[in-house]
Amino acid sequence: MQRFDVVIVGGGVIGSSAAYFLSANSDFKGSVAVIEKDPTYAEAATPRSAGGVRLQFSTAENVLISAFGAAFIKSADEYLSVGNEGAGIEFREQGYLFLATGAGLKTLLTNQRLQHELGAATQLLNPPELQDNFPWLNTADLAGGSFGPVNEGWTDPYSLLQAFKRKARSQGVTYLNDTVTGIVQEGHHVTGVALASGESIACGHVINAAGIKGRTIAAMAGIDLPVFPRKRFIYVFDCRDEIERVPLTIDPTGVWFRPEGPQFIAGVSPEEHDDPDNEDFELDYRLFEELIWPTLAHRVPAFEAIKLVRAWAGHYDYNAFDQNVIVGFAPGFDNLLLANGFSGHGLQQSPAIGRALSELVTFGQYRTLDLRRFGYDRLATGAALKEVNVV
Ligand SMILES: Cc1cc2nc3c(=O)[nH]c(=O)nc-3n(C[C@H](O)[C@H](O)[C@H](O)COP(=O)(O)OP(=O)(O)OC[C@H]3O[C@@H](n4cnc5c(N)ncnc54)[C@H](O)[C@@H]3O)c2cc1C
Known part of the structure; x- marks a missing residue:
């Protein structure tokens, strides 16, 4: 043996x-x-x-x-x-941007204090500051956002x-x-x-x-x-207009998006009550049509004219x-x-x-x-x- x-x-x-x-x-x-x-x-x-x-x-x-x-x-x-x-590993340090309406602002503030104490560079931005930094963003219904420009991004x-x-x-x-x-x-x-x-x-x-x-x-x-298998979808889309300096952005609804080369990817986690254990790879295009796309189009006007290119499903080990x-x-x-x-x-x-x-x-x-x-x-x-x- x-x-x-x-x-x-x-x-x-x-x-x-x-x-x-x-x-x-x-x-x-x-x-x-x-x-x-x-x-x-x-x-x-x-x-x-x-x-x-x-x-x-x-x-x-x-x-x-x-x-x-x-x-x-x-x-x-x-x-x-x-x-x-x-190693052949690239780190795209383009940051994470969490957006909040009035209801979510206090949580961002509490989290930012903790993150600062631990050395993170998280910045709290009010709507005019969000607009200055990210001119492609619709801030009309936002109370603020927290942006992490250092050590945040994707690989x-x-x-x-x-x-x-x-x-x-x-x-x-x-x-x-x-x-x-x-x-x-x-x-x-x-x-x-x-x-x-x-x-x-x-x-x-x-x-x-x-x-x-x-x-x-x-x-x-x-x-x-x-620990249970939970299915998540990632949707890849093209956007005709060029928008720049896009961080991984999380809308108050939970819908997130980020650039992926010349394209973008997006997804959302379902509510806990609507998130059964699942190990299949079947795709849900309705989720994109009915929730993700309208949310993207509202948050980024340039995303009104996007084209869905492909999608994939994956499972993560969810600690309930x-x-x-x-x-x-x-x-x-x-x-x-x-x-x-x-x-x-x-x-x-x-x-x-x-x-x-x-x-x-x-x-x-x-x-x-x-x-x-x-x-x-x-x-x-x-x-x-x-x-x-x-x-
Ligand atoms: C859609 C999606 C988006 C995600 N986005 C992010 C993100 O942005 N940032 C982030 O940090 N994380 C993200 N995650 C989570 C991240 O991918 C996982 O937490 C991480 O990859 C887990 O790695 P792992 O090695 O534990 O699991 P896995 O990569 O699944 O590896 C486990 C391995 O164990 C093997 N295995 C299982 N059972 C046996 C057995 N009995 N004998 C031998 N081998 C076995 C499997 O074949 C598998 O290869 C995302 C996950 C998904 C699905």
Whole structure:
């Protein structure tokens, strides 16, 4: 039987980041295997993501996690080059712009204070300032907006995943194409994983980075995670008129848009009561026609004459308890780690969460960012750490 010191279930951006940070950590001397059931990532969340990075969160840890994520992505060549080959990752630092009517302004103000305390450059803009900065915007019904010009923008998700993977492999990590079907335990101690191929792998630690299958993997060890697959759509459209300096903009209705090369992409998250668990890829064009397009046309007059080009669906691992990641040791285990329930933020969180997991495996505790409040314990005590800025 093969043995690895650490087995990571799932080789998406989270599993691959953990593999990179473990293999880059000079205090970690062990071997690492990533088990990925589909190396094409055809249905994984990572390549279907919008790639957004922002510091505008309502939970302190999320601000700090993304600050590290932005810094890491900006310096990706330093960390993720292999030989003469650069990381190939671009960061479009065009900012995030949250817009508010009177009802939402107080929340923006509260969040901006927290973000400032933590070093973010978030600016609160009144309607005339919004108009000056973004002349293409209809501000008539707005009370204000918050704009993050530094360390906010977007990156290409697939490039980030591939760069983590390439670098991890160059540092000795093994990627295996197989499906984890069981977790082998002796009491509350994991000793290995069983695979669909019939093989078993012995290991010292297991990291659950299985995306929307995180709940299934946790259940194999008897743990209940409130993490469910939620479908999101991204619509790509052309706009005839040129509009400039467009940040990732979030309308008070929740409809968001941003440039994507010469085109734009847009989407919206449904209300909680209208958001069933879903793993299919069926597209909903009515959502675009009936909600997204009218909202876009109202907010940006130039968007009245847009042309829908294509769309895609993807699923993220939604933590129904409080929309924040559940990271750390599984309850009662000293060698089973969870990284689940990212609720649409996992791409930007991948550097900090990968580093955090490598610290927990190596030192048994966090050494840089203290993420204990994001541990499983809060589920048991009912102490939700609600993130209100979920896009
Ligand atoms: C439409 C959309 C837009 C998004 N926009 C953003 C954004 O703007 N910013 C942001 O930060 N995040 C965004 N996200 C969220 C982000 O994409 C995810 O949080 C992140 O990609 C999660 O990475 P992951 O590695 O956990 O999951 P995945 O990328 O899904 O990887 C999990 C992997 O585990 C594998 N796996 C599952 N079960 C098994 C098993 N039993 N054995 C072996 N392998 C297994 C799967 O094949 C998969 O490849 C978005 C997501 C979607 C869907």
